Amino acid sequence: VLGLKQAESPALALGKAVHGALEAFTRGWSEADSEGRDPPGWDGLEALTRRCFFASWPGGTEVDHAQLERAIAQARVYWEQLHDPGAHIIEMERAFEFPFVVDGVAHPVRGKIDRIDLIGSTGGRRLIDYKTGHPSKDLLTPKSTDLQLGIYSMALAHGDGLDPDRPTDWSDGS
Numbered sequence: 001v002l003g004l005k006q007a008e009s010p011a012l013a014l015g016k017a018v019h020g021a022l023e024a025f026t027r028g029w030s031e032a033d034s035e036g037r038d039p040p041g042w043d044g045l046e047a048l049t050r051r052c053f054f055a056s057w058p059g060g061t062e063v064d065h066a067q068l069e070r071a072i073a074q075a076r077v078y079w080e081q082l083h084d085p086g087a088h089i090i091e092m093e094r095a096f097e098f099p100f101v102v103d104g105v106a107h108p109v110r111g112k113i114d115r116i117d118l119i120g121s122t123g124g125r126r127l128i129d130y131k132t133g134h135p136s137k138d139l140l141t142p143k144s145t146d147l148q149l150g151i152y153s154m155a156l157a158h159g160d161g162l163d164p165d166r167p168t169d170w171s172d173g174s
Contacts, residue, residue: 008058017053096155
């Protein structure tokens with residue numbers, strides 16, 4: 001709210017690195033797919049992860065190679081378990097803002113959706129949010145009180161003029 005920057009930390013650097021690498025990788029994959037070129041493979045994702053890790057590491061501090069290995073391990077999990085070569089990626093890092101009205105007062109809801117995929121020929125969308133925290137079942141199956149993907153679905157419906165009650169695949173790319 002106040003626009004204050006969060007202090008750089010190894011955990012923040014790890015999250016930024018993996019997030020940046022996955023964004024660059026999926027962007028490269030999508031562009032190659034649409035242009036009929038060979039998409040990047042694991043070697044490309046690993047190189048992007050390393051590059052993003054060193055670019056994100058807090059200046060003036062010694063690089064923690066265990067954190068680098070953790071970033072690479074997270075990228076490998078994405079590659080081996082979550083990457084779908086048949087996915088049709090339509091957007092990445094989509095910023096949104098929409099009004100949420102309570103008692104006649106509009107409150108702005110702002111955020112950014114990591115990735116949106118098109119599902120088949122029905123026009124359905126899959127919303128994906130990358131997670132880099134400690135693995136847990138909560139990340140695989142969000143609790144009913146976790147509103148993040150529901151808010152993303154509302155933002156997508158608002159921004160695209162869709163019916164917010166239309167079924168949406170609320171996938172969470174942990």
